[in-house]
Amino acid sequence: MGHISTESLLPPNNKGARKMTSRIQNVFIFSIAFCATGSAIAAVPEKHPHKVTPQKTAPLRDASHQAAENVVVIAGMATANGVTNTTPGGGLMPPQTDARAQSGITRDYIAKQAPTSNVQSLIAALPGVVAARSDPLGITGDSLSIRGFNERETGYLFEGIPVADPLAYSPYTNIIVDSENMGGVTLTQGAADISAPLYNAIGAQIAIRAIDPARHFGGYVEASGGTRGANKDFIRLNTGEIGHTGVSGFASFSYTRDDSWHGPGGLRRYHTDAELVKSWGTGSNAKIWFSYNNSMWNPFRVPTMAQWQTYGRGLNLSSTYTPGNTLYYKLNYSATNALILGAPINFHLAKGLDLHLTPYFTDFFGPSRSGQNISNDNSNYGTTSAGPLNLPYATNGIVTTQAVDPWIQLTGGLSTWLGWKYKTNTFKIGYWYAYTNHTERQSFTPVDYEGNSANNAGRYAIVMQNGRVLSGYDDTIRQQTNSIFISDNLKLLNDKLNLSAGLKTTMVSRWATDLVTGATPYRSARNYFAPMPQFSASYQIDKKNQIYIDGTTAFRAPAGSFVQIFSPSSKVPITQPGTLKAQYSIGEEIGYRHTGLWNVSLALFNYNMTHRQVTSSAYIPGTTNLVSSSLDAGGQTSRGVQVEVGLRPWHHFSPYLSGQYLHATIDNNYQVGSDYLPTKGKTAVLSPKFTGTIGLQYDDGFLFGNVNIHYVDSQYSTFMNDQAIHSYVTSDMTLGMRFRNVGFAKHPQIQLNLINIGDNNYLSGISGFGGAAKATKGIYGTTIAASTPTYVIGGGFAALVSIGAGF
Structure with a gap:
């Protein structure tokens, strides 16, 4: 691959070019800030999102469930992988209304994690979850506990299909779906839905859904x-x-x-x-x-x-x-x-x-x-x-x-x-x-x-x-x-x-x-x-x-x-x-x-x-x-x-x-x-x-x-x-x-x-x-x-x- 100059990535208008050049210069400041405290991160100069030309997309069921290749334009943001930046907590706290303890993640969070991640490592930040990573990239399956119950006491559903071993209850989370095709995950920390096809979910239920196909080729x-x-x-x-x-x-x-x-x-x-x-x-x-x-x-x-x-x-x-x-x-x-x-x-x-x-x-x-x-x-x-x-x-x-x-x-x-x-x-x-x-x-x-x-x-x-x-x-x-x-x-x-x-x-x-x-x-x-x-x-x-x-x-x-x-x-x-x-x-x-x-x-x-x-x-x-x-x-x-x-x-x-x-x-x-x-x-x-x-x-x-x-x-x-x-x-x-x-x-x-x-x-x-x-x-x-x-043994450093x- 040949050398790519910075200028080749800039918008064609001078105003946009000046804004983007300024942002590129701030990347190093931003990286250092993330390694420090939240107050240090807040010191990064605020920039307005670069303007984009809206493109027609198919109607979306919700912001976290669209096909990733749809060009999403929300509040001036355009992405190709489904990120909308609308979910509270950076994609870690979608609104919940069911009468039970329930948490979740959306594309806003999933798309920003390592693309090799499995669902157990993706939900590690949610309350009560301990994802015992043996592999830092999440390529192989990991151990998991929720409120003290391990992964074999947890029910796993993908699009309503039970996907754990029905005899030993081992979850095959690293082989179900690619994270790029994962639309969201809902974690119910207590017992499973009454309609869920599960008989081992003592500790929790993890429901995984896929993205929707886009309406355009x-x-x-x-x-x-x-x-x-x-x-x-x-x-x-x-x-x-x-x-x-x-x-x-x-x-x-x-x-x-x-x-x-x-x-x-x-x-x-x-x-x-x-x-x-x-x-x-x-x-x-x-x-x-x-x-x-x-x-x-x-x-x-x-x-x-x-x-x-x-x-x-x-x-x-x-x-x-x-x-x-x-x-x-x-x-x-x-x-x-x-x-x-x-x-x-x-x-x-x-x-x-x-x-x-x-x-x-x-x-x-x-x-x-x-x-x-x-x-x-x-x-x-x-x-x-x-x-x-x-x-x-x-x-x-x-x-x-x-x-x-x-x-x-x-x-x-x-x-x-x-x-x-x-x-x-x-x-x-x-x-x-x-x-x-x-x-x-x-x-x-x-x-x-x-x-x-x-x-x-x-x-x-x-x-x-x-x-x-x-x-x-x-x-x-x-x-x-x-x-x-x-x-x-x-x-x-x-x-x-x-x-x-x-x-x-x-x-x-x-x-x-x-x-x-x-x-x-x-x-x-x-x-x-x-x-x-x-x-x-x-x-x-x-x-x-x-x-x-x-x-x-x-x-x-x-x-x-x-x-x-x-x-x-x-x-x-x-x-x-x-x-x-x-x-x-x-x-x-x-x-x-x-x-x-x-x-x-x-x-x-x-x-x-x-x-x-x-x-x-x-x-x-x-x-x-x-x-x-x-x-x-x-x-x-x-x-x-x-x-x-x-x-x-x-x-x-x-x-x-x-x-x-x-x-x-x-x-x-x-x-x-x-x-x-x-x-x-x-x-x-x-x-x-x-x-x-x-x-x-x-x-x-x-x-x-x-x-x-x-x-x-x-x-x-x-x-x-x-x-x-x-x-x-x-x-x-x-x-x-x-x-x-x-x-x-x-x-x-x-x-x-x-x-x-x-x-x-x-x-x-x-x-x-x-x-x-x-x-x-x-x-x-x-x-x-x-x-x-x-x-x-806990997974070591990986990039x-x-x-x-x-x-």
Whole structure:
């Protein structure tokens, strides 16, 4: 690329040129100001946004939900990526009216974050959210907690489609949708919507929506590059209205890669999104969504506290191979592929009568791979001997292998409701059905003396003399879900008083079979049922002030292992099928909202729950294969208060503040075998007392940027509160400039994202939990052995430069 002079980017008129030249000179002042305090930022000379020629665009549903390639002109601002600079708090505080604690983000915020970000890292600034980033750019999935509940206790919806693993509840947030196609996210910190197709949302609901296609042909292109070889290339093509059908759509493709920020290996990701939209009549519309993702990455190791204190970030996979080294990075990687199809449809049948349908299909599949040493002569298949395996590349009778887990999970479902509005009353009745089929058979392939696995060529699983494939688990799991709800909403006092009540019942049936010899039971079946009443009331004091209360219930069918898991090194199973009871929660909230120049949201909350399920991960001994299981922590009480404050853009500035105080305690002693650890009254795991974010955004149409500082208090990893991760502070920054049209490029811009600016060296989250970190005497006198919690290493510093434009 040749040299581009500053003059080539200036408006053609002299007055505009003088203004833009002045702004370019102020970029350096602006950058320094963002690194300082808010008052220092305020010292930057105010400039009026450069004038633009308004262009016709399609009508927008709302400012945060338009197609990014539309040239948006609001208050003199023109952008190609959907930014309007109208949301309070710089896109972190869209107005909310539902009678419950609720927060959100819009394009005003999403478009200014690193384009590699996933939804968990994007909502990190919202009250109660702790995003435990293991990857600073958000390319891989992160751990998350909201009000002390982790990501597997949170419901994830994309365009009304449940997109988490329906059995283990792992969210696939890094593979659902590209951030460039993300229109907004709504976070409900309490229980889920009564109509939501979810049965695990004890802690929160995260609803993601896509942008709308533009009405005119065009598109958007963006290229990014940064530290450790990171880059992302993105292009979206917009069909515009197809003929005179009223149908419009878009299709996009992206390629992402990076090198691991610590240790060898990296990530490769290919992703495509496509959407068609049609509206007709009054209130009738239909959408078809398609996305496909193919990604592969080398996982980060999760250290114990002793390993963290000894090695810090140096605890990594190995970059070189020697026989017996199962940590060689080429043996350890995860491949996650996903196909998502959905068709949300709304029919306006008659006056006051509406029907909503969302049929969907998801296909998630692996494989995941890890290193494992097995014996040539003394390996086992379940509870029996595997016999002589006669494998090549043995050293002292031991063969290094690559364990392959080619899991496949297919789910089809239909979520529907019928609504009838008569005068001030709205009645709804709904039904959700889903069916999941999950198959998973582990296999092993030998590794030669150079560390090459035959499976890399797609062949050669180790077969025993009886002709069966050597495996630690060979299971099929089927699940059927039926859910029914009814609700009624009544508006009184000139619509100022809003009363809602409803009842939801959910039935989950599971069947699992395990073909490994000696697996007990060979076949298992479990059924879960829960009634979940809800109530809420809100009162609109005036146009700017609202108060509300709500009472909700929620349940979570147990997750974790549904069959026994074996290892060739032992005839004793490593894990047992889960026998937990469903988790049930009762919650109450009372809140207040104020909207205007200053926007304030305040909520007090209380939860009481039984059979609190804590998801914990641990390595299969001698391997790098992480297996999750659920721990029954018993009863728990959680109380707290959350607050948000955001300013509408004022002289181009939009400050934001959020915070939460949480007091979560264990209500009973924790059972270990036939004894109990004295945990009653202890602080619940994963429950930081204080969390908060301070943010500030500046956007005058040409120059823009933001800074966010996050604080997370210490968090316990054991029920006995004898091990914890320290509190930490991280800060992120964005700086950017937009320009006038350059040839066919509409409003090109350049953006710099800086993540974890101080390169804070910290543990960001907890992977594996335990009863106590040291041997402890139970209440009946038994010495209960210590457990070994594991942790997530927080992502280090990263920088990413992005250049994008519409066309």
